Amino acid sequence: MSALQQFAGRRILFLNWRDLANPAAGGAETYAEQIARRFAAVGAKVTMFTSEFEDAPSHDWANHYLVVRDGGRFGVYLKAARHLRRYGGRYDAVVDFQNGIPFFAPFWAPGGTAIVCVVHHVHQEQFDMYFRWPLNRLGRFLEGPATRRVYGERPVVAVSPSTRIAIRRQLRLRGPIYVVPNGLEPLPPSRVPRSPAPSIAVVTRLVPHKRLDLLVGAVPSLLRRMPDLRVTIGGTGPMRDALLAQVRELGLETVITLPGRVSDQAKSDLLASAWLTAVPSVAEGWGLTVLEANMFGTPAVAYDVPGLRDSIRDRQTGWLVPPSADLASVLASALAELADPTRRSCLAEECRRWAGMFSWDSSAERLASVLLSEIMHRELRWPMQRAVDLTTVASWPPDQVDDDLERRLRKGLRVTDTITRRPDGGLSVLLVGCDEVDAVTTLRRAGVSPGRLHLATSPVVLCGSDWVDH
CATH class of the missing domain: 3.40.50.2000 (Glycogen Phosphorylase B;)
Known part of the structure; x- marks a missing residue:
């Protein structure tokens, strides 16, 4: 059973600044909606809390999950806080999408709630482009020191390795950071050829x-x-x-x-x-x-x-x-x-x-694995592991791969690790948050002799497969 399928019947709250129906929606809203659709498709009971806009209904089921719209550009943050105070106990997990500033869900949600913060990019240098003093200073404080204090060592999802680096260097967040990139929704086939002119x-x-x-x-x-x-x-x-x-x-x-x-x-x-x-x-x-x-x-x-x-x-x-x-x-x-x-x-x-390396199905599965890992951590009270912003690839050639190897890996590895059968018949594993030393320990704990080990490149981290470099 995939990580995403394990959310069937669970109640998940998505907090996002806007929803995709908003005329001002962009890539961040596409990300939230595409992920929410896939959670709903496996039977998760998804609620997306977002801001209102002109002529929009306050409640909407158009995408097979509930959209609740309340509050304007800034008021949505206060309305979301009130929603979490009143109804937070109904949700099994919260996905807090940070668009400049987060919703500070850990402060408002009941203790023990599994919360993952998704960051598209760091806005520290952009607040001056949109706001004057003192709002620009306030924005930098809320995105930086306030977020660091409220989220502590909770897991964060970044949409790219660059964003992960900025989160560490500029925001100085301490928790594990997982990379879950945007997917791609197929567009209609083009009806026109390439232009003969530049x-x-x-x-x-x-x-x-x-x-x-x-x-x-x-x-x-x-x-x-x-x-x-x-x-x-x-x-x-x-x-x-x-x-x-x-x-x-x-x-x-x-x-x-x-x-x-x-x-x-x-x-x-x-x-x-x-x-x-x-x-x-x-x-x-x-x-x-x-x-x-x-x-x-x-x-x-x-x-x-x-x-x-x-x-x-x-x-x-x-x-x-x-x-x-x-x-x-x-x-x-x-x-x-x-x-x-x-x-x-x-x-x-x-x-x-x-x-072709990117799909929303893959992105939803990867985010689900992070959220499921956090739920297990909260329910089983597992100790937090040290945050390592590295991914190690372990690979085995075709002549060393059999069903027993794959079975032991699937049983012994973490839900956030990725196992891939390669086109050449070999097998590779992406061990997230591991350097080579951690990778050896993890594989031996799973009862597997380490194969060839090397640190993953940025394209490999993004695609979730080392085959991208071939």
Whole structure:
């Protein structure tokens, strides 16, 4: 039985700033909803508590789980606290999604409740982009020292290795941190071929930290080298009016299109026809838009910043450049490289392979394993293990693999460890939170002779399989 299936009949509370029906929803809301759907599909009784928005019902069962909307942009945190005080005892576990600041569920929930905090990215350097003093200082305090005090050594889920590093270095949280990446929801097949002329397409939330004004500002320089270039920036958000004004000011109305919110079919067509997508963000938790483009064989250009350095494999699925690099020059170089049909084909193939490594089913299973581990820890009063931000891969060649080996591993390892039968007939195990010494101890405790051991790379940690490096 999988970790996810063991939640059948259990009551789970998801706390998220918004739900996916909210017009301001983005990648964080997609993550929460996709995971919630899969918990509900196995029979878990899921409640998602989130903020209200205009004309939205206060209670909604549209996605086969209960959505409770109460409180506005900031009031939702107080309403969620009251909900936990009143009804917290009804839930077997709480998933607290941190969007800048968490809901501080451990403070409000009954003692002994299993709680896991999910962090998309650390906002310490972004509070100044959205708030003035003193709210920016308050935001940094709530995300940092207050979170550290309230969550103590409770487990945290980060959506990428970069986010895990930022949680340790900037927030200094002490508990174990597990990586559970975004999955991918298949988009409709594209109805259009790749554009014969150079083109860039971006489909994302138009918010300040995406810095899409840098992309618009790079276009005049690009046009001098590629007069037939076209750029499309799809999506809505608070920066759309400013971007439209910038396009008009630069006289680029015939070159840059901002169609607003686009359907899934339109998104597929835009990303499949483009030569390139661009993500000039100051930082991301992951970079879902990158992987969506990769599904159609479209590579990405981005700065080498947290999140994007995980979602892009440099010179394999795109290009990572220093934050000080001139964006116009980088885009021109990438588009020139893509003008070679052979190189474009190689990049497209690798993009599709990389995107194929991610699914919401896998992400839901991995988050369920973390939550199940915390429930077992609370119910059985297991001692906390030291937090180690390493994953060790143990592997056995085909001639050493038999059913008895796999049986002993499944019986003796932790629920958060991942066992994979490889395409070549071999077997590998990802031992989360273990260095090589811990891995030897863990495997011997399971009655298994350690195979070949090595520390997992970031792509292996993300995919949950060492086959990604083959």
